[in-house]
Amino acid sequence: MFLTRHRQSPQARSRGSRPRTTPLGVAALIVLSGALAATPTIAADLSGSSTRVEASSTTPLVAPAAISTGSARLLASNCFQCHGTYGSGGFERIAGESATELYSELKEFAASTGTDNIMAAHAAGYTDAQLRAIAAYLATVGK
């Protein structure tokens, strides 16, 4: 509910010196290494889009090997302050949802201009690999 009810209008999104996600519209979403976090990269401007970002059906939504179960669990636990312990409620239950759906929602938030959307602000702070790991972890809760 909370994840889907605030769509942002398409606006140019200014990026500074540390872009955190791959450009939208690439056919295959590339899993970025966690090492990106420590590596300065070139500036890039991305056009935000309200179009849903669907993960490719050929891209398995599994946690990258670089992200262990331990860190995926801890990364996902950042969600629990607003979505309840293990994602059980709060603004919206996210536990046990499909990894593809969760990842798509998170990518959409991360790509939205989102100046008035707190989930956009949160999602923009994680690397693509981290968002995948969070989605994959939450999908396993209760399964």
Added chain:
Amino acid sequence: MLRRDFLGMVAVGALGAVTLPAWLHLAEPEPAHAESLVPVPTDSSLKGKRVVVVGGGMAGTAAAKYLRLWGGTGLAVTLIEQTPSYTSNIMSNMVLVGERTLSSLDYTYNTLKSWYGVTVVQGRVAAVDPAARRVTLANGSVYSGDALVLAPGLEFGALPGHYDVALTPHAWQAGPQTAQLAAQLAAIPSGSDVVITVPKAPYRCPPGPYERACVVADWLKANRPSSRLYLLDANPSILVEQANFTDAFAGRNASGYTVTYRHDVVISDLDSTAKTVTYTYRDDSGASHAVTAQRAGVLNPIPPMQAPAILRNAGLCATNSANGMQYAPVQPLTFESSLPTSATNAAPKYPGVHIIGDSSAVPAEWYPGYPGVATVGIPGVPKAGHIGNQEGKTAASAIVRRLRGDTTLAAETDLVLNSACYTPITRGNATSPGTATWLSAVYEYDAATKKMYATQGQPRAAASATTRNFSEMLVWFTTVMSDTFA
């Protein structure tokens, strides 16, 4: 809702018995109940191991809960806390203006004890021996563990002149002082001013003083329209949410109140008996002005704050150059003390001693090139409840991984700490919402420098104060407290 009665817990527990893959150790959350409790997994692999947690605030309580959730029934967890229950600082400004009761902010350790199986000891820690991972209570009893988690919060310092906290409460630790300040406000004579002073950062809850100024000014406008609110800030500018607070202070808010904001304030005398403040400040052109004995009807000095004496006396702290206060430096991956063994040996002096919450100092910076990096915000991970909860989880995760023999933690690169809050701009409650904003900052770990960095574009704030944000604030508050205490 936040605290279940005993029968409710039994019912959830009965439903919690589900078949799970052995590796997952997770119970299925109860779909019909947003705050269903997750059982501690039956797992005796850490039998014989013990963790001692000092301090039952947002960080310490979350650490204790998640140590059990992630460590399993075999891991013994003891929480030592002075008070029988916790009073939330979050939302406590609403008590000052009569929108909430203090008792509505009261959280017991009942669920921690009866559901999560944490041993809760009510007592005051008198001394910490970090080398032995041991604490001694005022009554002489001694506790030690395979890991020691210290989350004692903050101790409040003094202000120049004739400052007496008994007469002019800060109410920056919710509790009796909150009630005292609320009573002072309710009794303020018409035409008398409210003066709030802000210490140099870092202090607990960066937006908190500005929030307090807003809701108290809102109250004054409705109840003492000839009174003014002065906010005397030791910092060079509003530290967070500049646009939203600048708007609010200038009268661009749902109630039309105004706040007289002064920055670069240096207090030379604060007299709690006379309720006067003598100080200098700079205007926006940089010109300095002196004010002698400004009189207040209610004087609310927020003093500087630092790690409590039990941490300072244990040699766990270092002085922060920005405000001269002491906090315990930690390394972000585990929140273990980062103090080196010696000048020539960088190995941690106190392995297994973790300091979380407001008394810790987490190395953190803005990314170079962040717009306004020189003038905006607080350089460092903020001292606040939402991120304090996450610090508790981070320490819990690191401790459990270490005790399980996981050697991959040291090479971990994926640590994120999320700080978030909602801030009321005008008064309200669940049935009659006011307006609020929000603030978010996501910090990521950089393995090269072993520091946290605010990620690109952070912090971010709400575009404006809205009633929708106010309603969301109540959901956030309920949920973050539930994730900590229930």
